[in-house]
Amino acid sequence: MDTKRRKTAHGTDGSTKRKRRNSASESKPIPDGSPSRDAMxxxxxxxxxxxxxxxxxxPPMGLRMSVVPEPDNPYDPNALTVEMPGLEDLPAQVRNVVTDPKRGTTVKSLAGKCIGxxxxxxxxVLSHMSSEIELEGMTCVAKGPPCPSFFPWPLMHQKGGGAVIPCELHVRATHNKERAMAKLQEGFGDMGPEKAVLTLH
Known part of the structure; x- marks a missing residue:
């Protein structure tokens, strides 16, 4: 009887540990690049x-991607690329999600790659602003499917047009939010018609 009880208890403990491990894996959030306590x-x-x-x-919608400088870009020294998180930063439950059925693209096949x-x-504006307000980093989230470029951005057949992915950008700054927003608005003033569709909050 004692032996049976010990086996049963051992089995119960093992099951509990497995359940806890599975629960922790399933609840792991998608990396969102949240700001530190000192940032706004x-x-x-x-x-x-x-x-x-x-x-x-x-890319999948809702997943925060990194925005990083591309200093060796031969056409634009201020270029910023949007890159997917590395495979190790992607939760297991989203890695096999298909983002493009036509091409069979999965989230894990995009890991670490440049999206655009x-x-x-x-x-x-953002590159020049980074030194002025000490940006800690930027992330980007896709908000819709790919589509032909639309006004006020260059149209699809125009230079700089082509196809685009609607998104929202998250800027993390070390100064107070009001000051950072004021500097952004000032920078937007030097942009073309596209400044009319950019909103800050």
Whole structure:
């Protein structure tokens, strides 16, 4: 009887441990690039990721992607690329999600890859602003499926047009939110008609 009780108890303990491990794995959140306690986050709506017609990589909506400088870009020293998180940063439950049925693209097949670039006019503002307000980093979230570029961004057949992915941008700054937003608005003033669709909150 004692032996049976010990086996039963051992089995119960093992099951409990397995359940706890599975629960922890299933509840792991999608990385969102949340700001640190000392930072204030600003969301820029109305942005697009350019270059879908070239890269043909469709990211999942709702997943925060990194926005990183591309200093070796031969055409624009202020270029900013949008990149997927590395495989190790993707929760197991989303890795096999299909983002593009036509191409059979899954989230894990996009891990660590470049999705596209931010528009040059916006990238210029953000690059110059980074040294002034000490940006800690930027992330980007896709808000819709790829589509032909639309006004006020260059149209599909125009230079700088092609296909785009609607998105929102998250800027993390070390100064107070009001000051950072004021500097952004000032920078937007030097942009073309696209500044009319950019909203801050």
């Amino acid at each position: 986050e600003i969301t820029i709506d109305g942005v697009v990721i350019k270059g879908y017609h070239k890269f043909k990589r469709r 670039r931010l528009p040059g006019s916006l990238a210029s």
